[in-house]
Amino acid sequence: MKVALLNGSVFGTAEDIARQVKARLTAAGHEVWHQPNADLASLEAFAPEALLAITSTTGMGELPANLETLYFQLRDRLPPWRGRPGAVLALGDSSYGDTYCGGGELMQELFVELGLRELLPMLRIDASETVTPDVDAARWADTVVTALAADLS
Numbered sequence: 001m002k003v004a005l006l007n008g009s010v011f012g013t014a015e016d017i018a019r020q021v022k023a024r025l026t027a028a029g030h031e032v033w034h035q036p037n038a039d040l041a042s043l044e045a046f047a048p049e050a051l052l053a054i055t056s057t058t059g060m061g062e063l064p065a066n067l068e069t070l071y072f073q074l075r076d077r078l079p080p081w082r083g084r085p086g087a088v089l090a091l092g093d094s095s096y097g098d099t100y101c102g103g104g105e106l107m108q109e110l111f112v113e114l115g116l117r118e119l120l121p122m123l124r125i126d127a128s129e130t131v132t133p134d135v136d137a138a139r140w141a142d143t144v145v146t147a148l149a150a151d152l153s
Contacts, residue, residue: 002030002047003048005022006038006053007054008056008068010064014091017091021141028148038070039073040070048081057103071110081114085117086111087118088108088123092127104122105122119147
């Protein structure tokens with residue numbers, strides 16, 4: 001399956017996790033597209049069959065700058081990807097209250113607007129509770145691989 005891995009990162013943690021997830025998906029036989037500063041034209045050229053988003057949150061619950069352009073292009077255009085599977089992993093810090101995992105919430109809302117089918121519920125990784133987000137992300141990646149395999153059958 002052709003899986004697009006959208007990624008928003010400020011300090012690099014979300015990008016490191018995206019690379020880890022890409023490796024797990026590739027090992028499972030998926031073709032994975034991951035470009036941290038991507039635009040819609042390159043994403044559409046890949047022609048994804050599934051979309052995943054891994055993003056941190058910045059400012060007042062916003063997306064990191066490297067994901068904003070693609071996010072707004074997707075919202076403006078809404079490519080015809082209805083029914084394709086999608087999942088979101090959000091990094092945040094619950095001590096920020098209402099803006100906790102706001103970037104992930106924005107991506108999840110976008111996936112709904114695109115008509116993507118939720119492959120699994122959004123995973124929120126809280127920096128206030130864990131110092132090893134990569135461990136939680138690895139379990140999420142394994143669950144995604146299993147869910148995509150079930151989706152193909």
